[in-house]
Amino acid sequence: MPGDYGVAQMMEQRSVAEAADYPDTIGDLVDRAADTHGDATLAKWIESGVTMSYAEFAEKTRKLASSLVARGIRKGTHVAVMLPNVAAFPITWVALGRIGAVMIPVNVGYTQQELTFVLTDADAQFVVIDESALPALEAMEALPPLLSDTRIIVHGGTRADGQSWEALLDSGDPEFTAPSPISRNDLLNLQYTSGTTGFPKGCMLSHDYWVLIGSLAAHWRGSSGDVKNVLIWAPFYYMDPQWQFLMAMQLGGTAKIAPRMSMTKAWDYMVDEEIHYCIFPEPALKVWPESETDKKLHLKFVSIFGWSAESRKAAERRFGCVARESFGMTEIGGGLMVPEQAGEKAYQRTCGIPAAFREARIVGADGKDVPQGEVGELWIAGRGILWGYYKRPQANAEGFSGRWFRTGDLFRQDEDGFFQIVGRIKDMIRRSGENIAAQEVEAVMTSIPGVLEAAAVGVPDPRRGQEVKVYLRLSEGVSQQDVSPETVIAHCSSRLARFKTPRFIAYVDEFPRTVSNKIRKGDITPDGTHPRADSWDRTEGRWLTAADADAQTG
Structure with missing residues (x-):
């Protein structure tokens, strides 16, 4: 029989959250907090x-x-x-x-x-x-x-x-x-998204969107104890710092605001400011090796995104906090949440179950819900999601089906009702008829000691359509000799099917990024450069020059 994994408690919390009295506007929210605190x-x-x-x-x-x-x-x-x-x-x-x-x-x-x-x-x-x-x-x-x-x-x-x-x-x-x-339905933000390709689009977000996202974030994070000090270390022009500021306000706490994102300073921020909550990047676990200084932290709850099972367990063991995955987008705010009481389920690669005011379904290419366990596109509906994209009628026509917003992300739902992300529809690699989720390959890459970040892409192949290539960014002080291509392939042998194992491996010092710090995969290889050049080829067991790459693809 499927387990509960905190679903009953979360459903009860959902009912409480959905019945709460929320301010109509952001000004009302601020005034109510000022009257209280x-x-x-x-x-x-x-x-x-x-x-x-x-x-x-x-x-x-x-x-x-x-x-x-x-x-x-x-x-x-x-x-x-x-x-x-x-x-x-x-x-x-x-x-x-x-x-x-x-x-x-x-x-x-x-x-x-x-x-x-x-x-x-x-x-x-x-x-x-x-x-x-x-x-x-x-x-x-x-x-x-x-x-x-x-x-x-x-x-x-x-x-x-x-x-x-x-x-x-x-x-x-x-x-x-x-x-x-x-009113609560009036427009408050034109929040521009920065997708991995194309020009950014302005999401039309209402007062209700922001009041709900801040209030519900406080509801979930506050349930794990006396969460008061919230670290904001991303730029305010991104959406996360905005809802985190409102969350701190709803918690009756203090937003501790850093001037910019800094991995070297964040540890001191968290210790000196007695931070209880933050969005915690997985690479920080490698940047900050486990030591006695872990005991100096005051963390109670951290938000994580796409972490490996080992990292999830390590964070909770090292810092004595709750580390939970969720799924959200600028367009919908919060969509899915992993319950605090999820137990072992929280260590799996799951984004949880629908949050308050949210409905979710997984839909196939035919527009019909797929059977449980099968992969399809995640659709989300509910109160306070975006009106639409500003002056983008085509994007609105493609992005909505009635009241449902099409996320563009591939998910499956397991037997316990939890939603598991597979990858972006546009971030799938198609090799010899097999669909390979770039995110799955990247998760295996970042589990290699010494690998800080990874990006998996499909490169054209005359026989198989595409082959898998990974770009690796190594931790400071780690060399290519420490994480050699042979080491990478050996690591994959028990973790990825052979058709998912990268054929091409390359190393980068930095990744090109969008304004919201996502990796711009299309810009990793400079224009005019063959995608196979300067890569290690698993099939041929050697590094390829530009001439080699041209010869392979003829």
Whole structure:
């Protein structure tokens, strides 16, 4: 008989979560938290030492909102926000939410070309920009059509014809009242996704989306004990720091905010700031070898994504915390969760069962649900998911089937009802009629001691359609001699079927990445370079030159 694995407890928690009284808007959420927690510390910016209480944060967002309205921002106005991990980011976000305006988070590392695309595509009418990011804006030949010099607000400095963010905050009215009513279904963010290929798309996300994702995250993480200190170390223009900030608020805790992602500093952050929760990257387990210093950590719950069974067990053993997988996307927020009480099930490669307000099904190419145990595409429906992609009718037609959002991810459901990810539909390797999930190959690669990251791709082959190639990024201090191609193949012998075992192996110092830090597989090999060149060929037992690669594919 199938086991329970904490499903009963999670279903009970779901019922409680779905029956809860949620604020309608992000402004309501902030005000409710300020009324409850007042002078308690809501946020601390770790390296600068700046802190802010719940009451102070709420007041600053009202003051800024009043000044932004005076500048001409109204309900529905599109405002690009290009700020690093400073207090101005969440203050601006909530201030815009109080007005009913729409925030467009923008990566501060964007070039002139990337910035031009997003500002134009998103129909940005105002820009809030950090002084350090001005060179990309100044490099534009002309501002996008809906922008003007007078609608550029600079944080940390000034610009001719522009406005100082600090001056707007200082001159604002703390008794601000929105000029137009705002509902939970109003648009709050145009959050641009960064898929592994193509231009990013703007996800239209409502107030309800953000209130639910922050509140439900607090509900699940808070169940594992007194979780209060939340480490935010990704840039705020990504979605994770935004919901983590709201989660900390709903927990009545403190968001501890790092200026940037840093594997070398994160350990000290977690120890010194007594961090209870964070998103924990699997490579950190190798960067930080097990030692007595593990006892200095205060972790209670960590979110993990795609970890091996060995890593899941190691994290819980080393840190005495709960490590749980989940599945989410910018488009849907949280979709699947592994129950805290899952026991041994939590060590399997599973994303869990549907979270609160979520329905899930696995669908075949014919649009019908596949039998349990078979692979199909995961479809998700429920309250508060994205409206759709901004100005992308074709993507919306392809991405939705009625109320169901098509995730583009391949899953199977096991006999216990748990959903297991197989890979992206577009990330499958087709070799001699066999479908090979790149994620499965990559998981085996990263279980090799000394391998920090891996990317598996299909390379064209005249006989088999595609062959499997892996790119390996090794840990610091580890050489190719330590993790030789022969070592890789030997490691695969008991873990992968022979047709899944990589034929080609290559090594990289760094991977090209999207703005959300995903590996851009299509850009690993430079344009014009043969995909087999400078690779070790398992079949021929040698390294291939460009001439060898050309000769093989003729």
